[in-house]
Amino acid sequence: MKITKVKGIYDILGKEAEIFSLIEETFFRLTKHFGYKRVFLPILEKEELFVRSVGDSTDIVEKEMYTFLDKGKRKVALRPEGTAGAVRAYIENQVFLSESYTKWSYFGEMFRYENPQAGRRRQFYQAGCEYFNAPSPLADGEVIYLAYRILKELNVNAKLYINSIGCDKCRGPYKTLLIDYLKSKEDKLCSDCQKRLKRNPLRVLDCKNPVCKDIIDEAPNILDHLCECCKLHFEQLKEILDILKVPYKIDPFLVRGLDYYTKTVFEFKVDSLGAQNTVLAGGRYDKLIKELGGPDIPALGFAMGVDRVALCMKEAIKDTRHGVILLPLDEKLLPYAVKAFKLLSESTSILEQIKEDIDTKKFNLVLKLMKDEKLRDFLVAVRDRIELPNKISKIRKMFSLADKKNFAYALIIGEEEASKNLITVKNLDTGNQFQLSLNMFEG
RNA sequence: GUGGGCGUAGCUCAGCUGGUUAGAGCGAGGGACUGUGGAUCCCUAGGUCGCCGGUUCAAGUCCGGUCGCCCACCCCA
Known part of the structure; x- marks a missing residue:
């Protein structure tokens, strides 16, 4: 069951x-x-x-x-x-x-x-x-x-x-006035309103029944009795x-x-x-x-x-590309991918430091960020969202996943990248890609 | 509480006046395609036809009940 x-x-x-x-x-x-x-x-x-x-x-x-x-x-x-x-x-x-x-x-x-x-x-x-x-x-x-x-x-x-x-000063007198008026028309009111008249006469005022509406139009107006x-x-x-x-x-x-x-x-x-x-x-x-x-x-x-x-607001949320996903090409590259994941995720504090504290150990990166729009956009995306794949499969599959899950960037983690301590960053909107050294995020 | 409509795959729905192994499209998983997504093609999985009972040789289909959903009344955000 x-x-x-x-x-x-x-x-x-x-x-x-x-x-x-x-x-x-x-x-x-x-x-x-x-x-x-x-x-x-x-x-x-x-x-x-x-x-x-x-x-x-x-x-x-x-x-x-x-x-x-x-x-x-x-x-x-x-x-x-x-x-x-x-x-x-x-x-x-x-x-x-x-x-x-x-x-x-x-x-x-x-x-x-x-x-x-x-x-x-x-x-x-x-x-x-x-x-x-x-x-x-x-x-x-x-x-x-x-x-x-x-x-x-x-x-x-x-x-x-x-x-x-x-x-409480003006509503009481108005209520009696209203009740008197409604009582004079009581036989014409709908059955619901006849009940309302006894229990909560003010509620007669927002009845949807057209017959009652006509009666209500002629009723004493509270605004005249404040x-x-x-x-x-x-x-x-x-x-x-x-x-x-x-x-x-x-x-x-x-x-x-x-x-x-x-x-x-x-x-x-x-x-x-x-x-x-x-x-x-x-x-x-x-x-x-x-x-x-x-x-x-x-x-x-x-x-x-x-x-x-x-x-x-049914249409308010549109699916926009955001964030990055790391794509290790095979199981052997998992440790390198995890390291890159951690470095990138933690690097985003740099974006805050730019505003507050330019005198940082990561001065070089900051300088680079200030000049390099591409890199800045990328790090903004990282700050928004960074994920590892749920499982490692063929590169084609993982790209397809990155697309379906609306990532803005896919990061290719292959043998070549691992040996040079870099990652390949692909912008999934434009299809452009560039390589990025992880050195600058370390230390 | 009252009235009307509807319940078939994850979603949207076909399924004739009851007839044998219940279908499609989309989605999901896999493949065509061994370091590059969106396209195309192929394959696969997934259903006690909401549930219970009745009628019948035979019920997704008909009847009764029940639960749920949608819409409206009452009322409220």
Whole structure:
């Protein structure tokens, strides 16, 4: 009996893995650029954390969490999202005592028990960041700009939608207004919306049913009912986005599924992905830290759906030639090939030394490198990747392998080379080759 | 949780209204080609036809169930 993977949980290999790495690398480069520090947070948390933060009437908590009792009979859950755990860690470690503000970034797997479909998996990856103690709309602008830059850098063509859903002062009165309106049309709403009306009336606003859409168009608009503070905050945010030249659309019907959001919410959507087209989303959660037992500290953040972004980047990785492979012509030449392998691999530190420390023992090599473009390109390729073959076979075979594995250079290690302490370097793109003495790498 | 479509070689797929040893292309390994890759030609390996049960003289093909995949709903990144 063959053991297979669990439904909705996937191995990430090959091209998809390369794209994941590229996303991760880009994400951390840009978050670091804007002052975020990477943190590593638990995948397993107490179930109660998510019930209290995400909201006990959300679908995530009601039916999508992987929960179980551990051997100590603790009710635990695999994290369905990242913010709750980050906030818990922020409070538990009392980070607010030693830092005036805190910016965290993370990348990791999340779990939700849903039926899989395009852009939806039971184990999926999010790259997210959280910005604690950030009351000003400057923070909203900066966070959205960061998200915008990441997607831009990854060549993901997404449109930004923003909204404000107010704070506890203005959302309450608006909610009753909305409920009153929807109740007057209740018989016309779809059955889902009739249920939403009772459990989470704001969610009626993003129903896709055309009949509901017409009703929603006439519904009271939250933006007309914000308190002065929220209104000003939203106005300032729009101004900041304009200065940053981040294009956006205001969507007064944009509400997020998680309970903890206040004021600013935003989503980046693509149109190439089918039904699951939100690739990045986030917002402000000014009350969450307090609700989870911490001080009254405003914060905001976002999460990017890595699997979804990767789907948009199918063509992003092209097979370019890179690196070098050593081709010993027969078994006898193995020791010489291994020696060359070590010398070349270690020589690449020279490339760094050129920048910092020209006064080196390997001055001659450095001088040569500065003049010899061919040699420099070759060593750059060596630094990128250097491999020995998986087995020694006919030269023809090994060249074919070098080609298929997309090496930029093949190094021929033969009797003649070994006797003169050199290697023959063949550029697999141009077909040109030259010989290189190993003497200069020694000592 | 609900609905629709689909499961045949590593991948993409043929396989007629059930009929005997289940095919192709690509990929993989080897050879033609003894120090030079991409091209061409030849050879080889790789399958309990997703799994279990049923109908039948006979099932990859029909029926039921189950698991998985894809798509959508719900919902979300």
